[in-house]
Amino acid sequence: MAQLETVNIRPMTISDIDQVMIVEHSAFDVPWSRNAFENELVNNHFAAYFVAEYGQKIIAYCGVWVIVDEAHITNLAVLDGYRGNKVGETLLRKVMLYARAKGARTVSLEVRVGNDIAKNLYRKLGFRSGGIRKNYYSNNGEDALVMWVRL
Structure with a gap:
């Protein structure tokens, strides 16, 4: 198993996408496409993505958009x-520090209402419930809980 001291967190590059797709498919019923990640890395100037490596293997990633003083977590897997x-907690803490350094005062995200493990992690890092997005997830119509934290 991964130990914190042996996990390296760094910015994602185009050459990481093959491994990121493995993480993406292991984590989500409706995964993002390779093109979506390429577009985020190349064309979206608000976006930053980070990977967690264990040895030479990417075992997690997290994306964030920072727009003026607000940051939004696009995905964490x-x-x-x-x-x-x-690993997810360490990665999210790093992304939150990055957002703060870029001038963000708040960070938001959506999480499945039924994903108690993720909600507990977000609460541990100071996120609070901010509302519900009805039928947010296309694969099953599950609602999303919107969560926010002030940095």
């Missing part, structure tokens, strides 16, 4: 088999 080792 940890590869099956590496969950429960604080």
Whole structure:
């Protein structure tokens, strides 16, 4: 299992997308496409993505948009088999520090209302409930809980 001291967090590059797609498919029923990640890295000047590496293997990634003084977490995923080792927490803390350094005062995200593990992580990092987006997830119509934190 991954130990915090052996996980390296760094900015995502185009050459990481193949490994990121493995993480994406392990984490989500409706995964983003390769083109979506390429577009985020190349064309979206508000976006920044980070990966967590264990050895030469990407085991997690997180994306954020920073627009003026607000940041929005686009996605956070940890590869099956590496969950429960604080990799997601460490990665999200790094992304929050990045957003703050870029001038963000708040960070928001959406999470499935039924994803208690993720909601507990976000609450641990200071996120609070801010509302519900009805039928947000296209694969099953599940609602999303919007969560916010002040940096």
